[in-house]
Amino acid sequence: MAESSKVDKGRRKFFIQILQGLGLAALGGSIWGGYVAEAKHDEIVLRPPGAVPEEEFIRKCIKCGLCVEACKNRENNPDETKQTATLRLAAPGDHRPKEEGKYIYPKEVPVGTPYFVPREIPCYMCEDIPCVPPCPTGALDPELVSSVKDGKKVLDINKARMGVAVVDAENCIAYWGLQCDACYRACPLIDEAIKLELRRNPRTGRHAFLLPVVYPDVCTGCGLCELACVTEKPAIFVLPRNIALGRVGKHYVKGWEKQDEQRLKGSKGIQKTITPKSEKSPEEYLNVEDLLDEE
Amino acid sequence: MKNNILYKHRFLIGRRIVQISILLLYIAGNIYGWKILQGNLSSSKILDVIPMADPYAVLQLFVAGSLLATDVLIGALIVLLFYSLIGGRAFCSWVCPINMVTDFANWLRMKTGLHREEWQLRISRKTRYWVLGLSLVVSFIIAAPAFEFISPISMLHRGLIFGMGFGWVAVGGVFLFDLFVTKNGWCGHVCPLGGFYSLITKPSAIRVKHDADKCTLCMNCKNVCPEKQVLWMIGKESVIVSSGECINCGRCIEVCNDDALNFSFRYKPQKEEKEDA
Numbered sequence: 001m002a003e004s005s006k007v008d009k010g011r012r013k014f015f016i017q018i019l020q021g022l023g024l025a026a027l028g029g030s031i032w033g034g035y036v037a038e039a040k041h042d043e044i045v046l047r048p049p050g051a052v053p054e055e056e057f058i059r060k061c062i063k064c065g066l067c068v069e070a071c072k073n074r075e076n077n078p079d080e081t082k083q084t085a086t087l088r089l090a091a092p093g094d095h096r097p098k099e100e101g102k103y104i105y106p107k108e109v110p111v112g113t114p115y116f117v118p119r120e121i122p123c124y125m126c127e128d129i130p131c132v133p134p135c136p137t138g139a140l141d142p143e144l145v146s147s148v149k150d151g152k153k154v155l156d157i158n159k160a161r162m163g164v165a166v167v168d169a170e171n172c173i174a175y176w177g178l179q180c181d182a183c184y185r186a187c188p189l190i191d192e193a194i195k196l197e198l199r200r201n202p203r204t205g206r207h208a209f210l211l212p213v214v215y216p217d218v219c220t221g222c223g224l225c226e227l228a229c230v231t232e233k234p235a236i237f238v239l240p241r242n243i244a245l246g247r248v249g250k251h252y253v254k255g256w257e258k259q260d261e262q263r264l265k266g267s268k269g270i271q272k273t274i275t276p277k278s279e280k281s282p283e284e285y286l287n288v289e290d291l292l293d294e295e
Numbered sequence: 296m297k298n299n300i301l302y303k304h305r306f307l308i309g310r311r312i313v314q315i316s317i318l319l320l321y322i323a324g325n326i327y328g329w330k331i332l333q334g335n336l337s338s339s340k341i342l343d344v345i346p347m348a349d350p351y352a353v354l355q356l357f358v359a360g361s362l363l364a365t366d367v368l369i370g371a372l373i374v375l376l377f378y379s380l381i382g383g384r385a386f387c388s389w390v391c392p393i394n395m396v397t398d399f400a401n402w403l404r405m406k407t408g409l410h411r412e413e414w415q416l417r418i419s420r421k422t423r424y425w426v427l428g429l430s431l432v433v434s435f436i437i438a439a440p441a442f443e444f445i446s447p448i449s450m451l452h453r454g455l456i457f458g459m460g461f462g463w464v465a466v467g468g469v470f471l472f473d474l475f476v477t478k479n480g481w482c483g484h485v486c487p488l489g490g491f492y493s494l495i496t497k498p499s500a501i502r503v504k505h506d507a508d509k510c511t512l513c514m515n516c517k518n519v520c521p522e523k524q525v526l527w528m529i530g531k532e533s534v535i536v537s538s539g540e541c542i543n544c545g546r547c548i549e550v551c552n553d554d555a556l557n558f559s560f561r562y563k564p565q566k567e568e569k570e571d572a
């Protein structure tokens with residue numbers, strides 16, 4: 001009997017220890033998990049060319065910095081003596097507001113991952129994209145920056161979609177009627193990614209606005225325009241595409257595009273809600289009812 | 296010659312030379328674009344050809360749910376095979392930069408008399424396996440490589456190459472932990488990478504071998520060994536240190552005045568080698 005109670009005690013102690021272990025693990029795990037969830041989440045961060053979507057990028061990037069090294073040692077590095085690499089590897093606490101209120105910055109870049117700050121050093125859109133092929137994990141995917149030329153697949157930096165430039169019409173001095181085309185001239189895809197739109201200036205009546213307009217389907221998000229902008233805090237700046245761009249939804253069909261019209265094939269039409277008013281056709285309703293006589 | 300101070304510290308000197316040269320080659324790889332070693336300990340390339348990757352980091356990425364490119368998988372395999380079949384847990388003592396930090400903390404601890412058995416917080420050496428398991432669970436849940444976000448090893452190594460930021464905080468934490476809380480606290484008890492290597496390096500060929508006939512039971516080796524549980528055979532049996540937890544640092548060999556310990560190559564045909572598998 002004494003024997004068995006001893007065993008029991010031993011066993012109880014064993015289970016308690018296991019439970020304590022599990023409890024500690026759960027506590028540690030949830031703090032840890034919470035921290036990582038916090039640290040990995042920052043949407044306003046610009047990734048190198050060819051980066052897969054952010055969620056997947058965080059899962060894949062092993063934080064080796066091979067892309068950063070390739071960028072630093074690229075041939076068209078404008079000034080080899082200084083730290084002029086576009087890409088940097090985020091150190092812990094790499095908060096971006098270096099000067100409060102000057103740039104829009106994320107709160108923290110997930111530690112160890114590559115990013116760039118266009119207003120400091122933009123991406124120079126190297127034609128051979130040296131940063132992409134060294135990536136060992138596929139976090140930077142050459143497929144995303146390749147196009148087919150003469151039947152061969154070649155790297156094509158113009159397909160990069162690091163972000164998209166957005167113009168703040170309130171603070172862009174061109175919208176004031178002043179002459180400025182700094183961003184327009186800085187763009188490597190001048191007249192494609194960014195165009196100048198002429199509009200009459202009603203204030204003077206005799207001058208033209210020369211307004212920079214970005215074409216998001218062409219813009220790579222390199223940030224050369226952001227660097228060039230003359231205003232104190234840039235009036236044109238690059239944002240991640242999922243933040244800057246809207247989404248229309250699938251139900252709009254562009255009637256003026258043959259291809260889009262195709263989507264209507266096989267459609268049963270739209271089910272309408274019938275109300276007493278909508279029973280009549282619009283013409284009928286507009287003509288019959290005395291709309292002006294509200295009494 | 297045998298009592299020459301350099302000879303007495305031959306492995307220590309060797310380890311520091313290896314650790315620092317590796318670091319310098321990585322730094323030169325970043326700054327000057329040297330091709331000898333590029334990247335960092337998470338993943339790198341030797342001479343622009345041979346990939347290497349941290350198998351534990353790759354495991355975390357895998358658990359986090361990514362399909363990885365072959366480069367990093369081959370790299371992880373190369374490293375995995377090297378340590379598990381040849382080098383043992385040598386990563387910890389010959390490569391890892393945190394080793395210099397914790398060795399320094401340990402040295403200070405001994406020199407300043409901070410080290411008293413009764414002041415130690417007792418932590419199980421098994422903790423590292425819990426942390427290892429936990430890191431995989433958290434990686435899975437959070438869909439991101441969990442330990443890689445908080446690893447002081449990567450922070451220090453990456454920091455020295457690419458810029459430190461607040462990485463000092465984590466490294467300082469490890470230093471203080473080892474100095475004030477537990478002797479060999481981080482590397483010997485907590486670090487999941489060390490735990491990972493302990494698990495996979497059991498079969499490795501390079502091993503410390505004990506010769507019980509020469510041993511005079513001075514126990515210098517046990518005092519100096521950061522993983523003293525692996526030296527259970529001292530004075531008892533002439534066998535190799537077969538535990539994966541031995542970091543192949545060679546400290547026990549340096550400190551032994553009776554030549555009872557030496558590095559050996561396990562698979563060399565030998566007359567009477569008993570192994571405890």
Ligand code: SF4
Pocket residue numbers: 048049070071072074086087122123124125126129130131132157
């Ligand atoms: S394409 Fe941009 S990010 Fe890539 S190496 Fe060139 S400058 Fe750096």
Ligand code: SF4
Pocket residue numbers: 060061062063064065066067068112113114134135136137138139140
């Ligand atoms: S090369 Fe790839 S894995 Fe390495 S830091 Fe850059 S994106 Fe991450």
Ligand code: SF4
Pocket residue numbers: 164165186187188189193194214218219220221222223224225226238
């Ligand atoms: S508009 Fe700006 S971000 Fe877009 S491609 Fe031109 S310079 Fe680069």
Ligand code: SF4
Pocket residue numbers: 167171172173174175180181182183184212228229230231234235236
């Ligand atoms: S450089 Fe700046 S201020 Fe000038 S036109 Fe472009 S966005 Fe406007």
Ligand code: SF4
Pocket residue numbers: 503519520521522523525526536540541542543544545546547548
């Ligand atoms: S047994 Fe010797 S080589 Fe192994 S960890 Fe201990 S001191 Fe280092």
